[in-house]
Amino acid sequence: MRIKFCGTTSLADMRCAVAAGCDAVGFIMGVTHPTSDAVAPARAAEMIRRLPPFIEPVAVTHLHETEDLIRLVRESHCTTLQVQDTVEPAELDDVRDALPYVKIIKAVHVMDRSAIATAKRYEPYADALILDTRTAERLGGTGIPHDWNISAEIVAGSEIPVILAGGLTPENVAEAIRKVRPYAVDVHTGVKKDGARNPERTLAFAREARGAG
Template sequence: MVKVKICGLMRPEDIQAVNEAGADFAGFVFAPSRHFVSLETALKLQINLNPDIKKIGVFVNESIAEILAIYRAGAIDIAQLHGKSTPDEIATLQAVGLKVIQVFERKAIDPQSSADYLMVDSGKGSGQVLNWQSIPHIDRTMILAGGLNPDNISQAVQMVNPDIVDVSSGVETDGKKDPTKMMNFIKNAKEEYVL
């Protein structure tokens, strides 16, 4: 069954909604964006996060030292790398026990990547949907992101068959996380289809 990551958590209410909806991963954005949170804020928010939910930090060309500092502070279990990430950088993060998601934005996935997870995305929080038919099936743990919402997630899962789906703005109303949309997104993503 597909797993769900809810990204861009910023408020205590977001954490409560993620816990209640039963997400598998919680995303905290440490890169400049409207969803940015500081390390201090992320740690405060996580006090009430269900310990079974894995914490993912989103980075865009941040230094390896910065990512490691956030990991060592206990704020993340997994680093999601947008922008350029070399095999050496990925190996450095993995050497300390950090799992790595390499993001492929609007470009072909490299199945030879040494990252633990490969993500296809239409752009950092762009809200645009990818052409799902053009996404190749690869024998790696794949994450689908980009323009997903409660209304299109069932179709996306059926067509792409990803291991994990990632949503941020697709479960928001007026720029804030919407608990009902989060609940519906997860329900629709995990619904088993009988053909």
């Protein structure tokens, strides 16, 4: 099972994820909704310079204008772009044309069964989908699980990889993987303690995820 740890704000956060054997680290940048873990693209680029080989740096953003997305990736030096907000599918093609080396992940917020149609709409334009939870205020990082039955249906019908996020923790990730069978899992708030990424919870999450998948 592949694992991404999101909300990386410091070298300590990054080293914690690397020590747990992560496949990717997420840097939240270009925010329009509340988050406690945003970093500037230049700061992300500094950390990425120290990232070991074979670990993917992911730009996680609320931005939705094509030029803003392209600029963010170039400034941060990320090689994967995760778009959390609504964009027109064709605009993802514009980003791909400008940045042909970048993989694009499109967030689908699983609030009800309409997420199934939304996933299908973006499937031809993205390299992967990420199934997340949102609230009126937040586009991610809510700590709230969604309906895994809907997520499992999306995974079963998808022709591209699907990543499961939204309220995952060391305590529930194994159950979620067995239920949904995703390509990968993504965690942010679920491995925090006292507001910071916690090494013990990070290791426990990785152990449970790998053991389940």
